[in-house]
Each structure stands twice: as structure tokens, then as C-alpha cells.
Amino acid sequence: MTAEPTRSELLQGTLDVLILKTLALAPMHGWGIAQRIHQLSRDVLQVNQGSLYPALYRLESKGWIRSEWGNSDNNRRAKFYELTKTGRRQLADETDSWERFAAAVARVLEAS
């Protein structure tokens, strides 16, 4: 994976689970979420803003995250997102199925 994954390569479901995971660690604003995913993936995953915000709005409308306006580190007004109870359950489910999926892919690739 040398090339930066482009937005279309990042499957929609994948981005959702990444966002949920990031928010499970701490409430965060949109920009922060993008930065955190970038860091946690060791600079491999670059979240495009154009996918991030629609995803956030989508998750909020599903009731998995909720938002509140607060102050950022540098004292700017920012919109913070945090995980809801259903979001936490959803994250567990998605993590399970992701791991099953990843393990399955790995088994296929190891069979030679």
C-alpha cells in the first residue's frame, strides 16, 4: 500500500467504523477526527473532507453519534461529536464483523 488510498477506495462502511472507533476514544470535532484517523493509521489513511462530513451527518441522523458545540484546544468554536449508547453497540458489532471479514480475507491470501 504505497499509494495513498483515495476516497473511493475507502469503503463507506469502513469510514463509518473508523469514525465510531475514533469517537469511542474521546469526543472530537470533524477536523480532529480526520487527523486522528490519519495518525492512527500511521499516515496511510487520508480522510477526505468531502466524505467525512456527509458521513458524520449520516451517523448523527442514525442516532449513533450526537453533536454539541464547544471550544477547541485553540479556543475556537467547534462542533464536537461523541458516541451514543447505540453507537457503542454498533461499533462492537461492526468491529466483530470487520475482524471476521479481515480474517477471512487473510485466510484466502495465505492459502497458496
Add this chain to the structure above:
Amino acid sequence: MGGFRATLRALFHPRRAEREMDDEMRFHLQMEAEKLQKSGLDPEAARRETLRTFGGVDKYKDECRDARGLSALESVRQDARFALRGLRRNPAYTAAALATLALGIGANVAVFSVVHGVFLQSLPYGGGERLVRLRLDAPGANLSDMGFSPPEVGDFASQTRALSGVAEYHSMWFILLRDPEPERVQTGVVSAGFFDLVGVRPLYGRTFRRGEDAPGAPPVLVLSYDYWQRSHGGDPRVVGRTFKMNDKIHTVIGVLPPMPAYPDDNDVWMPSSACPFRGSAAAANNRNARMLTVFGRLKPGVTMPMLDADLATILGRFSKQYPDAYPGVEAKPAVTSVALRRELTERARPTFLVLLATVALVLLLACANVANLTLARQLRRQRELALRTALGAGRSRLARQMLTESLVLSLAGGLLGIGIAAGGLDLLKAFAARFTPRASEIRIDAPVLLFALGVSLATGIAFGLLPSMSRRADLFAALHEGGERSSGGAGRHRLRDALIVVQVAVSFMLLIGAGLMLRSLWKLASVELGFRTERVLTTRLDLNFSKYMDRDKRRDFQQRLLGRLQGQPGVVSAAISGTFPLNDGGPQSGNFLIEGWPPARPENQPQADFQQVSPAYFETVRIPVQQGRGFTPADRTGATPIALINRTMARHLWKAGSPIGKRLSIDDGKTWIEIVGIVGDVRQYGLDRRPTDQVYLAQAQYPPLSSTLLVRSTSNPMQLSRLVRDAVHGLDADQAVDRFRTLEQVRSNALASPRLTSLLLGLFAALALAITSAGIAGVVAFSVGERTQEFGIRLALGAEPRSVIGMVLRQAMTLVAIGLALGFAGAHLLAGAMSRLLFEVNATDPPTFLAMSAMLAAVAAGASLLPARRITAVDPMLALRAT
């Protein structure tokens, strides 16, 4: 439930939700820019780089809105705002489209209000769909709708198995005495159970009770709503008041709600026992007194064929029991039933069917025209649209916005249209009243408004989607070309051409409709009347039954009245007559014997219409005495009874022989009336009705009770009305005289329905022609503008400007020709519906088709020539350099 809260927030605070979205994006951009700055870029470069990587903000916002849910409502708001802004920026387009739509939708709403009020909504009677009228016909003897006699009504009621109730009806006029002037009131005379049968409940008081139609019951009256409003000021205290009528005191017991003027426009209603004629013992037992109309209510589950079978059984019994009172088998007598709905609406059907088709065509035309306008506008806006696409607005979003714009236009047009329909409603009601008693029920109510909304939406979708169907615009081409005159592509041209063809075809159909109607009107207006209308005053002079039952008293009153009027200043001549040509009311027809002809049963005897006239009648209305002599004052009682007949009757009964000196009898041979002359035929019962056999009797020998007075004047006949009124009241203060009209007004009224229909169709056709010629001019102007370069080259290469114009004209006229051909076919399809409105004109009348084709072609040529002439102003060099 955070999601729900966010959605609610967006719904109730759309602006706040939008602002928060903006804030959030801005925060993101700032953070991104700061990050870049920290990595060493200068602030300006950082800002640019951020914007570059961030991309189309509009698009993300849109996607966010979509993701948030409920975006439809918000974006409709936004689209509507955009649409209004766009429309305001283009007032010429907006005004043209709005006017076209308002007229198109307005015409449809107006006509639909009639269709709904008259044909669709339930009858204003309780359970009206089960009401029927009975009729007796004997087609073998040429007798139709003969009416029923009093004994039959009771027999039907007791013998029917199909009807749950039977009631009789007939209408009379009586003189009701009151201040300041005696009033002639049209009176419905009915069974006591009539109003219960038809399911009408009184507004005040009560209707008739069982037994109030029994002989000797105290006379009571129920007032109609209109009469109560008109003559009693809508005062409910009129219930309980008494009025003298027919020498008896009548008590008002109730007031009716508004109801159709059916079977007649009655002022008051009374039970059958109160009528001096129907109430007499002689009439009650006379099976030949066919003066009644009979109504019935179908029992639940009974169908019309079952009812007809039931009626046939009953008539069979009647014929066997009373063979003298019924036409023989060879006359094929039959009692059948007509649904009340049919009675009330049948006559209006052909006219409003044609009007409905007309307005539908007008709307189609309006749609085509607005679609064309919209298409032209979109071609001019191509750059704007391309720019917005480049900025990230989705294609579906743009299409949605176009549609919103169309819907905003069509809804506004619909609103204006409702206004137009409401403005014309009274005129339309007056028009409809000529065809149906239900006209008073026409109103713009919820169903009509719903229809208006439906039509507006359908129209908006139709002309909004049509242009975008061909919109496969190449955005890059549009942007790169950099001009507003980007070519629209062949698809759009074809669509515009097709729209013009549709407009021409529709206009042609409307022109044919109007043309046929006008030709029919012209034929009707130039019908040879057989009499002269100018300077004649007519008035209704129905003599009071109770006072003038005696023939001598009647004659005496009429003679004295004529004596008073004769020689008065302004009076040329004055006459009494039972009726006059084109007056309302049907013929007074009867059968008679001719001396020397073999005896025959009544239904096989010759028939004619009878009219009693005073000597000056023929001179007053200028009907020529063609053979023999007219009436003279010497033809009085005691002298030989004499008659005049019309030309049609002479030809019909005596062929080549002379009828003069022949004798006929209307009382089974007791007295013989000698024919002394033949007068010219007149259009007696309608301009479109051929003259029938007519016998004129001498008023002095057969003075009529129900009569009219005609006065020929030296100047404006209306000025004589005062004189006539005073003369009548001078002789008898209790005598009503009313309905003053000139004979010219009577004739004009006879033409009113076809004239109004022609006017309406003519207006629509003119409108269509104007819209279509504007449409053609628009298309030609657009293509001339688009092809300036090409024309420049042609002119530079030495083409004559005339030949270039000719080329453009040929192209436009090809479309017109195709449209004409389609319209030709369409007009032939509609001919069937149209033919029922026409008088002596065939619905495929070649002169009309020819004239309208020529007119449409000429107007279209003119409309295309106007913009095409701009070609001559093209400077070849400029046109070439403009590349």
C-alpha cells in the same frame, strides 16, 4: 435520539442548521490552513492550498443535507427561493409564461366548475339518483311525451311494484293579489307527498302534509327560495301570512331552500286540490285530461329495465280496461322512465363537451408554448447551468431546480387562473342556465380548487420536464465556447420544432371549432323569419282564471283594451294573440277533423298548432296573407267561425289543391270552422325549427285566457310600456301585466346561446392564434440569431437576401404545414361532438376548413417573416469576424 433531534432542528430552524454547517466547514478550513502554515507555507498560499484540496463546498453541503435526512423539504425551500430569484431576473419570460398559464388553467377551471356543478356532483335532492320521470309515447301515431291524467296517477301509485312512491306535478300561472300590484305567479301544483318523494326539506315552516291534496282541504302555499327573496325580501315571517288567489285565501306554510328551476321556474307551490282545474271533480276523473307530469322513486335494488317492464304491465291493464282513452296497438303506446339526472343535464351535454375539449386543447397549447419559452430560456442560460454543474451542483439537483421553477410558475399561473375563473363565473352561470336548471349550483368549491391544483401541478411537470428531456448539454463545450449563443444541439431543435407543430395543430382545431360555430350562427341569424321584429313591443297578459273563466268577459276585456290602445300617440297597431313567434313555451297543439275526410281515432287525426289572434296580428308582426283574406272585425261571435292556415299546412294536407273554403272541426264535428286564407310560414318555436302545421283562429271567436299583447310603435317600442300598463290597470286593477320585451329582444335572445358559444370558441381560437404566432416568431427569431454566421457566409458568397429569407420562411412553413395536416385530422376526429351544436353546417364543412387553413398559414407566414427580415440587416463582414 440524537438523530431525531438533529432532524427536528433542521426542520424547525433551517437557517440555523445551514449556518452551523457553514461554521463547521469554516472551522475545518481554518484548522487545515493553520496546519499547512505550521508546515512552512505563507498564509495566502496555505489558504489557496486548503481550498484546492477541500474541493466543491456546495457539493459537500448538498451531500451533508442529504445525509442529515429531510433534505427534500429544505431543498424545496431553497429551490423555490432560487426559482423566484430567477423568475424575477427575467420578467419578460415570466410575464409571458404566467399570462399563458393563467389563461390556460383559468379556462379549464371555469369549465370544470360547470362540469362539476352540473354533471358530477350529486343531485340536490335527497337520494336524487333514484328519482325518475315517467313518460307516455305513441311513436306509431307520432305522439311523444303525452302527459298523464289524474286517475292514472292514483293507479300507478297503487299498482307499481318498482316504485316506492309516485307524485304528480303540473305548472299553472295564477294571479296573486297583493300590494302594490297584482302578481302573476308561476305555480307548481303537486301531490301532497311530492316534496317527501324528491327529498326536499323546507328552509322555514313545513311542506305539504298527507291529506292536504284531498278535495276541500284548506288552500296552502309553499314559496320557492328565489320568489321569497325577490318578492318578500327574504323575510321568514311570511310563513303564516295569507294571500288571495283564485278567489280563495291561501296560507303560506313554508319556504323552500334553493333548488333547480325544474320542472319549471315556479314561484309558489300548491297541493293539487287548490288548483281550480286539477281540483275539479271533472278533471279528477277524466282519463283524457293529460295535463300531468309524474315522478317516482325507484325501490332499492330495482333497475330501470325492471321499472320499464313494470310500467308496461300497468299500461297493458289500462289499455284493456279503458280502450277509448289509449292509442291502439298500431300506435305502439309505451310508458317509460327517464332518470332525473338525465332530465336535468342532458341538454347541456353537447355544448359543454365541446367547451371541455376546447379548453383542454387551449391548455395543451399553453403547455407547448411555455415549454418552448422555457427551452429558449434554458439555451440562453446554458452557461449559468454549466457553471453551477462545475461548482458541484449535481445534475439531478439542477433538474429538480428547473422543475421547481416550472412548478412555481404553474402554481402562480393556477392561482391567477382561479381568479380569472372566479371573475367569469357569473357570466358562465348565466350561459349554463340556458341549458340546464342546475346552473345555480355551479361554484368554485373544494373539488374545483383541487382540480385547479391538480391541473397546475400536471402543467408544471409537463412543461418543466419536456425541455430537460433533451437536455444532454455538453457542459465543457458550453463553458469553452464562452458565448451565450452556444448551439443547443439537434435534439433541442427537433423538440422546439415538434412543439411548434403541436401548437399549429391545436390552433387549427380551435379555429375550425370557432369557424364552424360562427358559420352556423351566421346561418341561424340569416334564417328567413317570416315576420318583422323591429319596433314591436310584446308583453304577457295572462287573464285571471277566476275572473275571466267566461269567454264573453275575456273577449270583452281584450276588445276594450285594444280599443283603448288604438289611436294612442306612438301606436301603429295593437293585437292580442295566444303567443307570438320565438316566445317561450311550447306549442298549443291539437288534433282536428277535416270535413269530408274518413273518420279516424284521435291519434290518427291530423295535428296542428293553434293560435288565437285578433285581426291586427298579421299586420303588427308583418306576416303576409298570401291567399284569401285575413281576419276582420266582422268575424265575431255568431258569425261563421273562420281560420287561417300557414303555407306549410296548406301544402302538407292539400298538396296542389286549394284549402280555401274547406272546413275543419276541433270539437268532434259540433262546429265547423272555415278556412278563409293562407298566411306565410314563420319560425315559431326556434330559429332552427322548421315551420309546422299552424292554424290561426279568430280571437273574437276563441278568446284566449293565456295571452300576449303586441304593439307596433312609431319609435322605440319600450316607451309604450307605461301606456300599456296604465291601459290594463285602467280596465282591471287586479290584472297582472308583465314581461315587457321588444320583439327584437326576443329574437336576439333566441340567438343568445349560439352567439355566446361562438364568442367563447372564437375567443379561445383567437388566443390560440396569438400564442402560436408569437411562438413561431420566437423560434424563427432564435434560429436567425443562431445562424447569423451562416447567413453572413451565404450573403458574402453572393446569395440574394431574398433567397436567404425565403429559405428561412420555407423551413418555418414546413412546420406549419405538418401542424395543419395534423390539425386537419384532429378536427375531423372532433367533428362528431361538434355537429350537435351546428345548424345547417356540416362539421367537415370544406369552406370553413379552407378559410381557416388559409388564415392560419397567412398569420404564420407573417409571424415568421417579421424576424426573418432581420437577415437583410446582417453585415457579412461583421458576421464572419464575430467567430
